[in-house]
Amino acid sequence: xxxxxxxDAEITRRHLIDAARRVFLECGVSRTTLEKIASAAGVTRxxxxxxxxxxxxxxxxxxxxxILPFVDRVIFDEADEDPLAGIEAALGEIIQILVDQPxxxxxxxxxxxxxxxxxxxxxMMQCTAGQMDFLRQLTEAYxxxxxxxxxxxxxxxxxxxxDTFLFVGGLIKNWLASAPDAHFRVxxxxxxHTHVALRRA
Amino acid sequence: xxxxxxxDAEITRRHLIDAARRVFLECGVSRTTLEKIASAAGVTRxxxxxxxxxxxxxxxxxxxxxILPFVDRVIFDEADEDPLAGIEAALGEIIQILVDQPxxxxxxxxxxxxxxxxxxxxxMMQCTAGQMDFLRQLTEAYxxxxxxxxxxxxxxxxxxxxDTFLFVGGLIKNWLASAPDAHFRVxxxxxxHTHVALRRA
DNA sequence: GTTTATACAAACGCGGATGTATGTAAATAG
DNA sequence: CTATTTACATACATCCGCGTTTGTATAAAC
Numbered sequence: 001x002x003x004x005x006x007x008d009a010e011i012t013r014r015h016l017i018d019a020a021r022r023v024f025l026e027c028g029v030s031r032t033t034l035e036k037i038a039s040a041a042g043v044t045r046x047x048x049x050x051x052x053x054x055x056x057x058x059x060x061x062x063x064x065x066x067i068l069p070f071v072d073r074v075i076f077d078e079a080d081e082d083p084l085a086g087i088e089a090a091l092g093e094i095i096q097i098l099v100d101q102p103x104x105x106x107x108x109x110x111x112x113x114x115x116x117x118x119x120x121x122x123x124m125m126q127c128t129a130g131q132m133d134f135l136r137q138l139t140e141a142y143x144x145x146x147x148x149x150x151x152x153x154x155x156x157x158x159x160x161x162x163d164t165f166l167f168v169g170g171l172i173k174n175w176l177a178s179a180p181d182a183h184f185r186v187x188x189x190x191x192x193h194t195h196v197a198l199r200r201a
Numbered sequence: 202x203x204x205x206x207x208x209d210a211e212i213t214r215r216h217l218i219d220a221a222r223r224v225f226l227e228c229g230v231s232r233t234t235l236e237k238i239a240s241a242a243g244v245t246r247x248x249x250x251x252x253x254x255x256x257x258x259x260x261x262x263x264x265x266x267x268i269l270p271f272v273d274r275v276i277f278d279e280a281d282e283d284p285l286a287g288i289e290a291a292l293g294e295i296i297q298i299l300v301d302q303p304x305x306x307x308x309x310x311x312x313x314x315x316x317x318x319x320x321x322x323x324x325m326m327q328c329t330a331g332q333m334d335f336l337r338q339l340t341e342a343y344x345x346x347x348x349x350x351x352x353x354x355x356x357x358x359x360x361x362x363x364d365t366f367l368f369v370g371g372l373i374k375n376w377l378a379s380a381p382d383a384h385f386r387v388x389x390x391x392x393x394h395t396h397v398a399l400r401r402a
Numbered sequence: 403g404t405t406t407a408t409a410c411a412a413a414c415g416c417g418g419a420t421g422t423a424t425g426t427a428a429a430t431a432g
Numbered sequence: 433c434t435a436t437t438t439a440c441a442t443a444c445a446t447c448c449g450c451g452t453t454t455g456t457a458t459a460a461a462c
Contacts, residue, residue, distance in 0.1 A: 205409055
């Protein structure tokens with residue numbers, strides 16, 4: 001009814017993404033209708049089609065926001081004198097992001113469990129560039145650990161990195177699927193510690 | 202047009218499940234229509250509704266078939282003198298099932314990537330009884346490994362089992378998502394070996 | 403051999419979601 | 433101050449998938 005200022009429009013856009021995340025999480029992407037998202041955001045479908053081409057574009061707009069926290073917070077310090085401790089801290093930080101950023105956690109839950117990887121979404125099955133970069137950084141961290149002598153003998157950095165990569169994938173998935181008081185949530189730090197301790201000399 | 206014999210009807214039912222698997226894999230569960238399944242099976246929607254209540258029941262009928270191979274083939278020999286080798290063999294057997302049973306592999310790919318865990322499907326997010334049993338068997342195998350002295354000192358069987366459990370979850374997911382010639386497929390045995398070797402004394 | 407139940411095919415009716423087209427009041431440009 | 437664009441709301445047309453109903457030829461039951 002009322003034409004909004006540019007800032008208002010941007011607020012509407014964010015409300016739409018927030019609403020989409022909530023409805024996606026509850027209904028799944030396929031069963032989510034633009035009408036549900038619009039009413040959850042307090043607007044009509046007209047607003048949705050104004051800001052986004054369709055549901056797919058809205059989904060990817062939501063998705064993009066969730067990737068940012070990781071590139072900022074998950075870092076491997078090259079000067080670390082104990083690279084294994086650095087790896088353990090990085091893995092813990094990944095989980096911590098899911099703990100204290102509900103929007104990021106919900107988006108990951110949507111991507112993991114509430115979305116079908118077909119057609120426009122099929123490409124999401126493959127590892128992202130960010131994941132490949134994470135794998136590379138793990139490899140380098142393990143290489144440094146080997147050079148610093150904190151690693152058990154006879155372990156290849158690349159093989160260790162793959163093992164950790166698979167561990168993290170399984171961990172995130174099971175952490176997301178678990179209730180807040182489930183073992184996978186309360187014991188997650190211990191699991192990470194065990195995983196890294198296996199590599200220690 | 203022609204009333205079939207009981208055996209013919211059973212064949213039709215299997216054809217419907219086979220067709221459903223193919224269409225689910227290509228279109229995702231949500232975008233799969235019963236018309237697509239029916240025509241893929243060479244029948245009409247009437248046949249689908251005769252054999253199944255709806256798409257959900259057809260989905261779970263397909264799913265049930267895929268669980269059976271694992272209870273038969275993934276076994277841990279309690280008398281094994283090297284329990285770690287037994288674990289490594291069991292993990293390899295899981296992947297081998299996916300290799301030589303296309304229907305099972307496709308079903309797992311559907312469950313992992315082509316299905317949204319909401320409403321009727323929400324319960325699938327939780328670990329199944331079979332998965333919990335697998336976790337328990339891993340724990341027991343690691344316990345035996347500790348008793349036989351093939352394990353590194355200071356490792357708790359339960360913690361090791363969780364680490365392996367997460368590894369397997371990540372491994373299956375990445376294996377399924379990868380192309381046949383991708384690293385996750387061709388190096389899967391090496392990854393399993395590395396994982397188990399980390400535990401060896 | 404008749405009857406009945408089976409195993410589907412074909413047709414019907416319905417709601418719901420989508421995309422677009424149109425309307426409109428206010429913000430902004432000039 | 434007028435014109436135009438913006439940021440939506442509303443209305444429209446279309447299609448698609450679902451569940452049900454009805455029809456029907458044959459297998460099985462008796």
